[in-house]
Amino acid sequence: MNPSRKLLRKDSNLFVKKPLPPDEDFDSASETTSIRNKVPTNGRNSTSSQTYETFDCDSSVTSSKSLERHMSLTDLVLVGIGSTIGSGLFVLCGLVANQYAGPASILSWVISGIAALVSGTCYAELSSRIPLSGSAYAYTFVAMGELPAVIAAACLSIEYVAAASAVARSWGDKLQQWLVDEVGSENFFIKLLDIDNSFSPLAFLVSSVSVILLMNGIEGSKSVTNFFTKLKVCVVMFMIIVGLSLIRPANFTPFIPESFGATGIFRGATATFFGYLGYDEIACLGGEAENPKKNLPKAIFLTLGSITSLYILATIALVGMLPYDEISAVSGFPEAFRSRGSANAAEIAALGEIICLPIVVLITVMAQPRLQYALAKDGLLPPIFSEIDEKGNLTKGTLICGIVMVLIATFIPFTHLNDMISCAVLTALSLTDTSLILLWYPSPKDQPALSESVMTTFHASALLTGIALSHFAASLNGKIFGAIFFLSMIVCMVILVWRCPRVQTFGIRHPPSPATDQSEYFVTPFMPMLPCFGIFVNWYLISQLELAGIMLHLGFLALAVFYYIFYALEHSVGNNGGWVERARVESIASFGAISQEETEHFQHLS
Secondary structure, eight states, X not given: OOTTSOSSOTTOOTTOOOOOOOSSOOOOOOTTOEEEEEEETTSSOOTTOOOEEEEEEEHHXXXXXXXXXXXXXXXXXXXXXXHHTTXXXXXXXXXXXXXXXXXXXXXXXXXXXXXXXXXXXXXXXXXXXXXXXXXXXXXXXXXXXXXXXXXXXXXXXXXXXXXXXXHHHHHHHHHHHHHHHHHOTXXXXXXXXXXXXXXXXXXXXXXXXXXXXXXXXXXXXXXXXXXXXXXXHHHHHHHHHHHHXXXXXXGGOSSSOTTTHHXXXXXXXXXXXXXXXXXXXXXXXXXXXXXXXXXXXXHHHHHHHHHHHHHHHHHHHHHHHSOGGGSXXXXXXXXXXXXXXXXXXXXXXXXHHHHHHHHHHHXXXXXXXXXXXXXXXXXXXXXXXXXXXXXXXXXXXXHHHHHHHHHHHHHSOGGGTHHHHHHHHHHHHHXXXXXHHHHHSOOOTTSTTHHHHHHHHHHHHHHHHHHHHHHXXXXXXXXXXXXXXXXXXXXXHHHHHHHSOOOSBTTBSSOOOTTOOGGGSOOOSSTTHHHHHHHHHHHHHHTTSOHHHHHHHHHHHHHHHHHIIIIIHHHOSTTTTHHHHHHHHHHXXXXXXXXXXXXXXXXXXX
């Protein structure tokens, strides 16, 4: 690298935005699909630029290898359900009922389900309009620019890698408990597994096998995923049906235990949000989805509807079988069945959990290499993460994130990961909600950063309102500050609608061409109130954590900012000539019109 180039160049733009994807057909998997990117005429996609030109390129020219669109609607739904129903149902139903909310944990699942549905609605529209790999990262990049996109990517990485690790660790603990029940704790093999509470050989085993399967390609993993997802739904339905038949109405009283109260319900909702990780993985696979304009929104709503219903029914069955203080926080359903004298049902439930949980590890970590691929293509991660082997697999990127996942699963217990993952998911969802708002309500020309400033204030007010109401509601000052911050959110929405009117066409200020059919896209209702409500709910759930946990999460976001400043800013495509220049150089290089040295120089910059 030229040593004269400084880390923060004068022309660097921390909020340089990525061009919106083309209006043309995204459904074809042909390598010769014509792509039209709207990009600034100066080659740098600045936040203030409003002049666009059309750039045409052939995908087979601009990228020697690309991800193929092979995920059908059924595949997407099974990925969503498969990655979602796991520790959320097998562990959290019992944990939240026993430690946070009692029978009212039913309401915890309802609240977290509403939060997931609101943000899921925004995901549905964005995934159909921006069907690219990267999920919240891609949407945030288009709407807000590089720095917010890196923050979103950091949250998604925690979600995918740490969640897969947490499920692997949960599976290891469950299998060990099952073996103890079957052969006794004095068995030599059991003693070998129970060397140290901080080390799990079984978690190491299942996470390592998952990484090996993914390194062989998503196509090979897809058939395994579909089979085990169907099996898992059958196991869950069996648990629900048997559990509902063993309900004792007296166990629902008191519905909200005095020791937990309303605070426990919301604290439980924060914990249960871990159970809604799956549907945004559907969006992360947008670059491999068939007919993404229609299939991605359908898959998101089908997944959310299915899993929310299963979670609520399962919780009703579990808290109805036993008093909440007798429910196992580790093995809820199997222990409840044993307590009610259904030994066979207990064995089926325990064995079903052990058989089905490993597929959650596989599906959850599946999205991480695709996220890394999107980041690396934009210059925000080293190029090794975008390398595709001769079989079309992201082998190197999968291996790197897989090693991290295996280490976390092997050495960190499940309970230490749950809150961290939930916070990361909620933050990523809030950024997605904000992206949709900014693409429909851009800043006016005379105040080019107004929308962004208003939404930043809204985010801060939402978090502070949640903290005031959750931690200081008993004091007069807490109530006063809570009211002030809540009023600030209302003012922000009024300013947004008044000063930043909704544009006619998604993401641009000028009317669409006659050939553009906007009716084929899913449109989020009640804009911008619905996504603003989603942002508030997400931050309110985060505020249910202890103040130390909230500060730890904000510190993690600060680390993402430092990473961007000290590495990504210098190497990003947007700050090194833009996407037009990259496509131009790669296109010319493919015909031998420029030297290999010139090509390598540009690739080094981007």
